[in-house]
Amino acid sequence: MTVIALVMILDFFIGDSTALDWINDTAVITRSWGIVISAFAMGLGAINLLRRHSRSIVRRDDNAFYSFLLVASMLVMIVLGVASGTESPGYDFMFSNILSPASSTMYASIAFYIVTAAYRSFSARNLEGWLLLITAVIVMLGKAPIGSVISDFFPVASNWIESVPNTAGMRAIMMGAALGVISSAVKMFLGLDKSYLGQR
Amino acid sequence: MSLNFGTWVAGLITIAIMSLVWKENPFYRSAEHLYVGVSAGHAVVMAYNNIKDMAFQPLAAGQFVWIIPIILGILLYARYTKQAWLARYPVSVIVGIGTGVAVRGAIHGDFTQQVAATMKVGSANEILLLVFVVMSLSYFFFSREFQGPISIIPKAGRLVLMVAFGAAFGTTVMGRMALLIGRIQFVLGDWLGILR
Amino acid sequence: MYVLLLAVLIGPLLKPIGIPIKISEGTQSAYDVIDSLEPGSKVVFGFDYSPGNAAEMEPQAIAILKHLLSKDVKVIGISFQAQGPMLAVKAFEAAGWTEKEYGTDYVNLGYRAGGQGAVAAFASDVPGTFNTDYQGKSVSSFPIMQGVKTAADVDMIITIAPGTPGPEDYVRQVYSTYKTPLVCGVPAVAITQVAPYVQAQQIKGILGGLPGAAEYELLMNQPGKAVAAMDAQSLAHLLIVALIILRNAANIFSKPSPKSQTTASAGSSAGRDV
Numbered sequence: 001m002t003v004i005a006l007v008m009i010l011d012f013f014i015g016d017s018t019a020l021d022w023i024n025d026t027a028v029i030t031r032s033w034g035i036v037i038s039a040f041a042m043g044l045g046a047i048n049l050l051r052r053h054s055r056s057i058v059r060r061d062d063n064a065f066y067s068f069l070l071v072a073s074m075l076v077m078i079v080l081g082v083a084s085g086t087e088s089p090g091y092d093f094m095f096s097n098i099l100s101p102a103s104s105t106m107y108a109s110i111a112f113y114i115v116t117a118a119y120r121s122f123s124a125r126n127l128e129g130w131l132l133l134i135t136a137v138i139v140m141l142g143k144a145p146i147g148s149v150i151s152d153f154f155p156v157a158s159n160w161i162e163s164v165p166n167t168a169g170m171r172a173i174m175m176g177a178a179l180g181v182i183s184s185a186v187k188m189f190l191g192l193d194k195s196y197l198g199q200r
Numbered sequence: 201m202s203l204n205f206g207t208w209v210a211g212l213i214t215i216a217i218m219s220l221v222w223k224e225n226p227f228y229r230s231a232e233h234l235y236v237g238v239s240a241g242h243a244v245v246m247a248y249n250n251i252k253d254m255a256f257q258p259l260a261a262g263q264f265v266w267i268i269p270i271i272l273g274i275l276l277y278a279r280y281t282k283q284a285w286l287a288r289y290p291v292s293v294i295v296g297i298g299t300g301v302a303v304r305g306a307i308h309g310d311f312t313q314q315v316a317a318t319m320k321v322g323s324a325n326e327i328l329l330l331v332f333v334v335m336s337l338s339y340f341f342f343s344r345e346f347q348g349p350i351s352i353i354p355k356a357g358r359l360v361l362m363v364a365f366g367a368a369f370g371t372t373v374m375g376r377m378a379l380l381i382g383r384i385q386f387v388l389g390d391w392l393g394i395l396r
Numbered sequence: 397m398y399v400l401l402l403a404v405l406i407g408p409l410l411k412p413i414g415i416p417i418k419i420s421e422g423t424q425s426a427y428d429v430i431d432s433l434e435p436g437s438k439v440v441f442g443f444d445y446s447p448g449n450a451a452e453m454e455p456q457a458i459a460i461l462k463h464l465l466s467k468d469v470k471v472i473g474i475s476f477q478a479q480g481p482m483l484a485v486k487a488f489e490a491a492g493w494t495e496k497e498y499g500t501d502y503v504n505l506g507y508r509a510g511g512q513g514a515v516a517a518f519a520s521d522v523p524g525t526f527n528t529d530y531q532g533k534s535v536s537s538f539p540i541m542q543g544v545k546t547a548a549d550v551d552m553i554i555t556i557a558p559g560t561p562g563p564e565d566y567v568r569q570v571y572s573t574y575k576t577p578l579v580c581g582v583p584a585v586a587i588t589q590v591a592p593y594v595q596a597q598q599i600k601g602i603l604g605g606l607p608g609a610a611e612y613e614l615l616m617n618q619p620g621k622a623v624a625a626m627d628a629q630s631l632a633h634l635l636i637v638a639l640i641i642l643r644n645a646a647n648i649f650s651k652p653s654p655k656s657q658t659t660a661s662a663g664s665s666a667g668r669d670v
Contacts (some may be wrong), residue, residue: 001294008300009331010212023606031517032524033269035296037290038510039250042272059243063226070237082248093206095482096239100447101210102235104383105217107448111380115401118639123647128362135366137637138368143374143607145415146630161367162591164325168332170365171314176340178310185303196295197288246478250509253528301516319597343640345578368588375584377632381625382451386407395409
């Protein structure tokens with residue numbers, strides 16, 4: 001792991017030195033291998049789902065029908081995709097009329113909970129809370145067309161908030177996270193962190 | 201109103217999943233399980249195409265070095281056998297690649313270039329930006345406590361962060377509303393034909 | 397409450413109000429940068445969104461693709477999101493690219509797994525990473541791919557990317573090394589998170605959420621679904637603001653409780669979709 005990571009890092013710093021071209025070539029080929037291995041890893045999720053829901057079907061428990069729906073739709077999708085390709089009408093039907101609307105609606109439903117939360121929970125009790133809520137209100141009105149109809153203050157203030165204090169806050173978080181990534185990587189290189197191997 | 205069978209299936213699935221907002225019911229659970237199954241199946245198909253195009257095709261063309269990632273990928277499935285320890289090798293490769301590219305990206309893209317951009321001061325806003333960044337960074341400085349008059353700096357930094365989170369909250373609301381509007385446009389427009 | 401929300405959203409869709417839309421700085425910058433492309437330029441277009449956020453992202457993709465079509469540039473479609481290639485097919489069709497010649501004027505190279513590692517692999521070796529298109533044909537047979545070896549060999553990268561990998565990964569793995577101009581379309585939820593990259597000019601222009609798509613449609617003089625949704629978006633925001641004010645008005649006029657609790661429980665996370 002350490003060797004591969006160091007090759008990736010060194011590759012970034014090599015200019016046009018032909019003597020060190022082998023680092024660049026190794027990095028390029030290793031990254032391509034990473035794509036293939038990641039693709040194999042995508043199958044792990046499907047296998048876990050199959051194992052869990054097949055057990056449910058065999059035991060005929062309360063969720064057996066739903067598990068059957070899941071396993072059947074997964075297998076149909078796989079057979080259609082592998083045998084006929086993703087361009088086939090059947091595959092396109094399942095993608096466009098089951099996966100797409102279901103996925104979109106899952107995310108869209110959150111809007112209802114935001115409305116409930118706005119009335120029940122979005123309550124400020126101290127300075128920070130008020131600052132957060134007032135900023136949110138200004139940004140909400142500034143980003144939507146209605147803001148500029150109510151007053152030119154909202155889009156102007158919203159732009160300023162986005163480009164100055166928000167950028168500052170997010171930049172600080174980003175820089176802190178970058179330092180965190182570097183320190184975590186060093187811990188992994190030194191063998192102090194083996195959590196990725198399933199060890200404590 | 202659409203007479204397309206696929207649009208009707210999409211519409212009914214939309215209503216079934218939306219029904220969770222009212223209460224959990226068999227229609228929602230059926231739609232949810234269908235979605236998970238189709239989604240997992242699609243991921244497997246995409247993975248299969250990746251492996252076929254990137255590894256098996258060059259291997260069949262004589263580039264035998266591609267047997268290595270194929271073997272490593274298969275070793276991932278050793279976790280379901282008694283030799284589960286074999287799966288650590290491909291995991292190490294993926295983590296090594298991910299860590300390496302993340303570190304170099306973090307150093308340059310998220311740190312040095314951000315510092316350089318912060319230090320470019322010309323306008324009043326850029327000076328304010330520099331001040332706010334220093335304040336916000338000081339809030340995350342835990343090695344030593346800020347005492348005396350300078351203790352106001354991390355406190356001010358906290359307020360800057362609250363403004364940032366407020367902006368994030370505002371845009372989050374905006375995003376979720378847009379997703380719901382998209383669904384309504386589909387139901388009323390593409391499916392029921394009420395919207396022009 | 398839910399009925400109120402639905403009424404506020406459905407009303408303006410059935411009977412548009414016509415609230416004027418102002419063009420924001422980010423969208424104008426994105427438009428200007430894309431408009432500066434010369435005919436024949438090669439642009440990599442990242443279809444990195446999923447159906448879950450297509451309501452926001454697809455209008456952005458289609459508006460930009462229409463602009464690129466009008467500029468007579470060549471588009472290389474890629475994706476690091478598993479559902480991306482299928483959405484790319486839809487977007488190319490909706491924007492009118494199917495009238496052009498596939499393989500010469502545009503191409504859909506499909507999906508590659510691996511997240512940020514895959515983005516890094518693409519940046520350093522485009523034909524090696526995307527050695528086939530999404531239908532399995534070798535890229536060496538496509539004229540559009542001639543001369544494209546690394547990210548430095550294209551004139552611009554445009555990514556419609558809400559999650560992982562997202563604009564940050566393109567900045568870290570592509571712009572940091574190859575300095576290829578980047579334009580991004582992001583969901584509203586991510587506008588604040590990519591603001592530092594925009595300020596540092598690592599990202600040259602940005603479309604934020606559905607309003608960004610609506611503004612781009614207006615700049616293109618081709619109003620579409622995004623523009624049609626803006627009235628509903630405005631009223632929804634007004635509703636949320638009104639509810640927040642109502643909730644906090646009670647706090648202002650009520651006695652403070654002995655144990656005052658902490659800040660507003662904002663509920664929504666600032667995290668983005670994957």
